[in-house]
Amino acid sequence: MTxxxxxxxxxxxxxxxxxxxxxxxxxxxxxxAGNGSDAIAIAxxxxxxxxxxxxxxxxxxxxELVARMHADPGLRRVPVLVLSADRGRSRASELLDAGAVAxxxxxxTPELLRHTLMTALGGRP
Amino acid sequence: MSSLxxxxxxxxxxxxxxxxxxxxxxxGPSTLDASVISASVSFSGPLTGKFRxxxxxxxxxxxxxxxxxxxxxxxxxxxxxxxxxxxxxxxCGTVLSAWLPSAAFDFETPQDLxxxxxxxxxxxxxxxxxxxxxxxxxxxxxx
Numbered sequence: 001m002t003x004x005x006x007x008x009x010x011x012x013x014x015x016x017x018x019x020x021x022x023x024x025x026x027x028x029x030x031x032x033a034g035n036g037s038d039a040i041a042i043a044x045x046x047x048x049x050x051x052x053x054x055x056x057x058x059x060x061x062x063x064e065l066v067a068r069m070h071a072d073p074g075l076r077r078v079p080v081l082v083l084s085a086d087r088g089r090s091r092a093s094e095l096l097d098a099g100a101v102a103x104x105x106x107x108x109t110p111e112l113l114r115h116t117l118m119t120a121l122g123g124r125p
Numbered sequence: 126m127s128s129l130x131x132x133x134x135x136x137x138x139x140x141x142x143x144x145x146x147x148x149x150x151x152x153g154p155s156t157l158d159a160s161v162i163s164a165s166v167s168f169s170g171p172l173t174g175k176f177r178x179x180x181x182x183x184x185x186x187x188x189x190x191x192x193x194x195x196x197x198x199x200x201x202x203x204x205x206x207x208x209x210x211x212x213x214x215x216x217c218g219t220v221l222s223a224w225l226p227s228a229a230f231d232f233e234t235p236q237d238l239x240x241x242x243x244x245x246x247x248x249x250x251x252x253x254x255x256x257x258x259x260x261x262x263x264x265x266x267x268x
Contacts, residue, residue, distance in 0.1 A: 010207050010214075011203075012211060013203070013207075015193055015212055016192060025192075038238070055215075057234075083220070084218070085218035086230070087222035088228070088230065089227070091229060105218070106211075106214075106215045107140065107215060
């Protein structure tokens with residue numbers, strides 16, 4: 001079972017992402033966090049296989065989460081997908097340079113989320 | 126019609142279709158003659174301003190049910206508000222990037238606006254549900 005941590009301050013977006021992954025037939029366990037700080041604590045505890053994070057969140061943002069995970073020897077190998085309403089090309093480049101494996105803009109279809117997760121995990125799900 | 130209006134109309138149509146599998150029919154400036162749920166997003170960068178989305182209560186509930194693949198009767202009021210915020214967030218980012226593709230903006234967390242009947246006239250309204258305008262969208266530059 002692939003452990004996926006979904007980080008978004010919007011409960012409905014967390015639910016949308018979780019449903020999108022499960023409805024495509026992936027066998028995943030979903031964990032949720034409402035901001036970057038909570039995500040770091042949960043990730044340190046459960047060691048997820050994959051993280052999907054929003055960018056603009058109160059407290060620790062998605063950008064800082066990516067940087068913190070990349071700097072943590074125990075978490076830097078965890079693939080992080082940034083899912084944001086911000087379509088700026090420079091923002092996507094910054095996040096990819098900081099260690100994110102992919103940058104998708106909302107609303108991403110379930111198929112695109114599944115494809116991105118499978119690609120990042122080498123087809124494991 | 127301005128390039129900003131064209132970008133807004135195209136972006137709203139695209140979002141509504143991809144998120145909710147509905148068609149948004151542009152209705153021009155109008156007042157939503159119903160109680161509404163609305164949210165706004167402030168942005169800054171090359172331009173500063175505010176983006177506002179308002180939905181009739183009925184449409185907001187229907188869209189939330191579509192988004193979460195649930196029956197409208199199962200939807201909680203907090204989920205309706207959260208979905209409206211997310212719609213404002215996504216629409217704002219999409220409209221600005223369509224209008225100014227090379228610009229970089231910062232976005233504030235979406236805020237709820239006062240709910241209830243609004244006498245405001247929206248610069249852009251759309252019909253998604255019953256044929257009458259039930260979505261209003263405004264973008265204000267320089268606020």
